[in-house]
Amino acid sequence: MSTQTPPAVRAYLSRVRTALADLPTAEVDEIVEDVRPHLLEIAEGLGEAATVESMTEQLGTPESYAAEVRATGDYPPAPTEDTATTEDTGPATAPARLAVWSLVLGAFALGLVGFALGSDLDDGVLFGLLVIVPVIGAGAWFVWAQGTSPVAQLPEIKALRDTLRTKAGPALRQLRLMAPAWWVLCAVVLALVALLLVVKSRHAIIGLPLFVAMAALALWAGPRTESDRRLLWASVPVSVFVLAVGAGLVTYLAGSIDRPSDDYPYNYTANTSYDGEPALNYGDEELDNLYVFDAEGKPLTDVYLYTADGRPLTVPRYGCEESTETRVTTGRDNKFPRPRIQQGGYDDQGNYNGYNAYRPDCAESDKVPFTAAIPD
Structure with missing residues (x-):
């Protein structure tokens, strides 16, 4: 460290670094450099009385200070002794892995249903949710009861988190800034799709409670996901579903533009008769x-x-x-x-x-x- 850093600040930062030792070294270095000016300001205010103890009186212990940094910076909580002994292998990780895979596979299946729904506006595909929702719900129940710590300690989740922070950090920060508008857009898209379904088929009205529930999840759970990671099991599936429905709607509208109108009165088309031979058609009617x-x-x-x-x-x-x-x-x-x-x-x-x-x-x-x- 720099020789201009007071000993009290160096000692305090050393304990902060130890408390953050489970994070990647590059991220720990970045955090230390970010908090150093604040600690130097505190030490300067204390003057010659600046010690770890006096700084602790104002800031709390280095360990609690590190915990606040984790919370404000969206870093995972520090591993406990229990999680440290079971994070790699063993039966204790099985429920956490199942919860993760319930989210991944459930969101993927929701994407398929959403695209099929948007591209054809056929409410019949919504029956697939009878299988998908319970799968996601099982994982949500686990993280709601046990918290996200067991999931955060999985090696694959740690690796994914580290990769995202090092490779896509700026993009993630930009997405966080856009999040409030995104959740409102989700609710609007869901309302639009529900309206289109009802216009196309009155029977689709039975699916309105589902779209109301998903829109409510988008508006309520979406903004709270940043502070409560358990809500990922609600916000991620809704986001995937809305993205897939949007892509399907684009496909549907593009097909509608290219598709010739069946109501055009002078639409002769080449076709085949029932025996496979060429026939003369006027609209949908075969002429003999x-x-x-x-x-x-x-x-x-x-x-x-x-x-x-x-x-x-x-x-x-x-x-x-x-x-x-x-x-x-x-x-x-x-x-x-x-x-x-x-x-x-x-x-x-x-x-x-x-x-x-x-x-x-x-x-x-x-x-x-x-x-x-x-x-x-």
Whole structure:
């Protein structure tokens, strides 16, 4: 240390460093350098009477001072003798590991459900929560009863925490500053999704209590997670769910923009018939006949249809089989109009006459079933 540091401050800092010995050395050095000016100020105020004892009267013991630094700096609590003997292996770590994995796997599953929900707005996927919520709840119950100390002492958690602090420290500090706005955004997104589900299907109203509960968790548990790490088992799943739902909604909206409207009245599409052959469609309706009229409204016969590149617009032709009096496919061509197939019980205009009306089960008619009004 610097020779300009008074002995009392050096001794006090030495005990602070010992109390923080479980943290990474680089972080301990950073903490010591951060608190040194404050301790020098205290020692300067005490003058020649500056000793560890006099500084303790004003600041508390170096150990309690180190504990305050842990609390304000979001560092894990100092390990006790009990945790120090069981932190590496053994049955005592199994419940803590299960609690961690319940959070990790539960959040991952919630992400899948959230993305599926947002991308299709199908409330049926919410039934998956009947399995996911109890899994997360079991881990939450453990940390609520035992605290986060058993989890914090797991070697993998220590390694993850150290990595995040050394590699992503600035980003984490920025996220903490944005946290209040994030929790409000979570509640807004959840309310929006609930509204979209109800608009799409009235049955989705039974899922409203779930979204209300999640929004309440976001607004209540989210801001308190910084001071109570047990609430991670509520805030992390909600955050993952909202992020996944948001990503799914973006996918849903992008698909809606690219998808052609089914209500467009002049939407001819290429499709296949029930037998796998090319067919002519108008919207969702498969066409097997077309009627063509001249400018005076007179129907034309023997009209042949072609595409813009000269290909014949060939579709199935139907007729009646005499032996069975049923409709059958008689070939394929591009000649229109075709004989209209009439089924038993219907007249030439397609009106139902009842089963008592005499008509073969299948009959062909060349009559046009309507009159065309040609616009001027």
